[in-house]
Amino acid sequence: MVNYDEREREILALFPAVVGAALGAGAQASVERLHEAERGLYEKQMALVVMGEFSRGKSSLINALLEEPGLLPVDSYLSTRAVTTLRWGAEEVITVSLAAHGERRAEERRISREELRSHLCESAVADGYGAPDADRVSAVSIELPNPRLESGVLLVDTPGVGGVYRSHSTATLGVLPIADAVLYVTDALQPLLASELAFINVVARAVGAATHAERLLFVVTKCDQSPDVEAAVLDLRTRLRAVPGLAPERLAIVPVSSHLRLAHLTEHDPEDFELSNFGPLEEKLWPTLARSGARLLQEAALAELDRVTTSLLAPVEAVLSVMNTEDRSVNERLAAAADAEEKRAAALADGSAVWPDRLAEEMTAVTVELKQRVDTDLAEMWRTLRYAYRGRQELLDDPQLLLDRVAQGLALLTAELSQLVRKRAAEVHKAFEVQTRVQLRDTAPGGLATPPLPTASAAVQSRRPDPSSPLLTELLIALDTATEGARRGAEAGGRLGEVAWEVALRRALPAEQVERGVTRVLKAGEGPYESPAALVGRMVGGVVGATLSFTRQLRWLRELAHSERVHALDQVFESWEPEQKAFLQTALAEVVEAHTRQVTEDLRHRVEERRTECAASARAIAAARAAVGQDRAVERAAAEQRCTVLLTLQERIHQLAEDLRTQGAS
Structure with missing residues (x-):
């Protein structure tokens, strides 16, 4: 079995032939996508x-x-x-x-x-x-x-x-x-x-x-x-x-x-x-990192090569079908099918097409399902937490342990919800690929942010301090202090998200376009929409600042009796739970919306590319039907040669993809 470096060289060797075939067919959009995939392997x-x-x-x-x-x-x-x-x-x-x-x-x-x-x-x-x-x-x-x-x-x-x-x-x-x-x-x-x-x-x-x-x-x-x-x-x-x-x-x-x-x-x-012992570490680390990155890039490159060769083969095989039969009715059916496919692709590309609305409806249904999961899973998490701090004295003795318990539960919950977003979105997108016959690139939604710790505004509005309840007053003061920490943390988190977005840009855009100016264009308030990673980072940052500030303000709880601590925490958590529910529901909606927008834009490009391919196929079939005599023989020979080249390329692409899957599973 070849190693990753050898396979990469073999994959790169396929690009000139596939690019040449795409140029010969006038498929400029396919050429650009091939260059993007090839550039990813080099970078x-x-x-x-x-x-x-x-x-x-x-x-x-x-x-x-x-x-x-x-x-x-x-x-x-x-x-x-x-x-x-x-x-x-x-x-x-x-x-x-x-x-x-x-x-x-x-x-x-x-x-x-x-x-x-x-x-x-x-x-x-x-x-x-x-x-x-x-x-x-x-x-x-x-x-x-x-x-x-x-x-x-x-x-x-x-x-x-x-x-x-x-x-x-x-x-x-x-x-x-x-x-x-x-x-x-x-x-x-x-x-x-x-x-x-x-x-x-x-x-x-x-x-x-x-x-x-x-x-x-x-x-x-x-x-x-x-x-x-x-x-x-x-x-x-x-x-x-x-x-x-x-x-x-x-x-x-x-x-x-x-x-x-x-x-x-x-x-x-x-x-x-x-x-x-750094020798063994470096022998393990650098090749492992290279393989991990190489596998993802090679999978993407092979997928793009396969998509392009498949799209180039379809019209060539249709032309050969026309030329290899003298049956007029068969030729008419082939031409009619090509015309129908061209019209269908043109309808998808038309501004009045209904598929964007249907896609949005399907993704809205995903959001509704996820919100229902938030209601049930978050409620269960809070029931478990309340039971825990009633039965475990150490959680009341050390507020940090209690907040760690909250943070752990929220992290696991958001991880599960993020996985569910990916699963449901993948199901919707697969169905749309079947309906539209247009293959989407892999655009998995980004992860969700961790829900925030309580903020002063929500707590104060829902439960005013009672002069007879100094414990609650102290907690609300703690929450007020946490608000400033959350704001500062959100700014830091937004910057972390921009780091993630910049890495994504460097993977997706031509090298000459990836400059700091590009990432600035995509920052909040400076572009057509905020990057999903920056949005998630900002929400994550909110809990960072709030946690630090809130924890420092809760140290006084250790001085209270057990029942007083439980009562005070119950009072604050009563407003905290619905706040987190609202946060998660909003975060889910924003992640799904951002992903829907991304997929819609990609699908529009794919539909336009498909329309161009179908038009070229219809023209090729019409030319094949019109050809007679020596011209027909020349056209047939050229089509057979193109078909042989593309089939050979496709066979090699499939073989390399299977090798990659086998090596990854071993």
């Missing part, structure tokens, strides 16, 4: 997202992988406060994105490598030595001429999960939609926590690790400090069995020492490199 844009618990050594690991000691700030008490993206650039350029605040507008600012610490670390801001605008930093982008990134790798460093800044978990989830693979970092000195397993469950679902284990890799850091590294790896593999759908024996788990690898880079001691 190989792949996103590797690095995740893990607070203080596991993610930034040190990235510095070691890139062979760039001192690039990202590293310290035992520091915490990365914003998502940092690293990609190749001809020269080093570091840009911080600053969120709007008060009268200060959102902006992007270039900084030096030396200034990263004061902008990127939570402790720098908390201890008062951060940059003047460090509290407004929502994202950091680093371009540098690093060989590891030159192949198209986008490396994403995320805030730590858990630790002091527990709300970072949601910020980290915000970048999952762009991940081709996730590198999850643990360390040999601390066993995997229950909260990490819950987070890994969400990550595994997002990247499809149950069926594509290569998209989730685990690194066990600090192996130079562990007395028994093998035991640490075995313990991790054992604990991962608790994650539904994962097969731990299929997962790659590599123990390393970033400290020794960085020491090797500066002191060049071969023993440091050997003991760091």
Whole structure:
């Protein structure tokens, strides 16, 4: 069986012949789509997202992988406060994105490598030595001429999960939609926590690790400090069995020492490199990432090649059918069928066509079904939560544990709803492909945002503070404080969504069009509509800010009696549940609407392309019927040659596609 690189070369070798056939048939739209698919194979844009618990050594690991000691700030008490993206650039350029605040507008600012610490670390801001605008930093982008990134790798460093800044978990989830693979970092000195397993469950679902284990890799850091590294790896593999759908024996788990690898880079001691175990990690990581990205790109390229060859074959086979029979009635039926197909395609392309309305109706029905699921599933989640904090004292003793429980439940619920959106949308689109005979490109809806924690406005309006109820008053003050945090978090989340949108653009648009100006055109308020990823990011960001602010304000609950805590929480959650229901229903409607718009636009292009193909086929059949004598013989020979070439190409395309499916399943 050929490897991915060999298959890629074989796929690329097919493009000139198929493009030539499309040009010969005058199918310019098909030529443009072929160029787009071919360009995707060459560019190989792949996103590797690095995740893990607070203080596991993610930034040190990235510095070691890139062979760039001192690039990202590293310290035992520091915490990365914003998502940092690293990609190749001809020269080093570091840009911080600053969120709007008060009268200060959102902006992007270039900084030096030396200034990263004061902008990127939570402790720098908390201890008062951060940059003047460090509290407004929502994202950091680093371009540098690093060989590891030159192949198209986008490396994403995320805030730590858990630790002091527990709300970072949601910020980290915000970048999952762009991940081709996730590198999850643990360390040999601390066993995997229950909260990490819950987070890994969400990550595994997002990247499809149950069926594509290569998209989730685990690194066990600090192996130079562990007395028994093998035991640490075995313990991790054992604990991962608790994650539904994962097969731990299929997962790659590599123990390393970033400290020794960085020491090797500066002191060049071969023993440091050997003991760091970075050799096996890199042998596993880079080829795995390349295969993960290559598989998706190769599937897309083969699908486009097959679609074009099939569309080119249809008129050629029709012409041969006309020329290979002298039966006038058969020829008339073939010509009539071609004319009918041309008229049908023209009717689909007409502005008065009804299919867009029918598509919208079908997707509206999907939205109604999903809203019903929200009602039942969210109600069940809240029943379970209320029962939990009544029966488990530790949830009342530590408000953060309670909010973690809420966040976990919401994350799992939104993951399930997102999967249902994809499933139902795929069913609708498949039905429309059958009805219209027009093949759509793969346009799966984006994931939903996590529902927000309570905001002051909803809570205050639904339940006014009662002077005789100081507990409720305190909670409402806490919610009021959370509102500002939610607003700021939403701005940061919107920027994370734009990162996801930019990656999507780089995969879909010609290279010369993918500039920062393009992403700005698609930002909120600056384009015809907001990108789905930016919209989702903004909603995710809202819960990030609210969680942090709300958690800090709930610490006083520990001083109250059990019954008072339960009563106070019941009062606030009474308004919180309907707020989350409304949020999820709105989010579902917006995601489905954005997806419907995207599919409608794509279908319009496909319909127009189909109309052109049908018109060309009708003309070819008419010309074949009119040809006589020597002209007919020449036309037949040319058609037979075209048919042979296209059938040979199609056979090879199908063979490569089957090889790819077989290799992916093995």
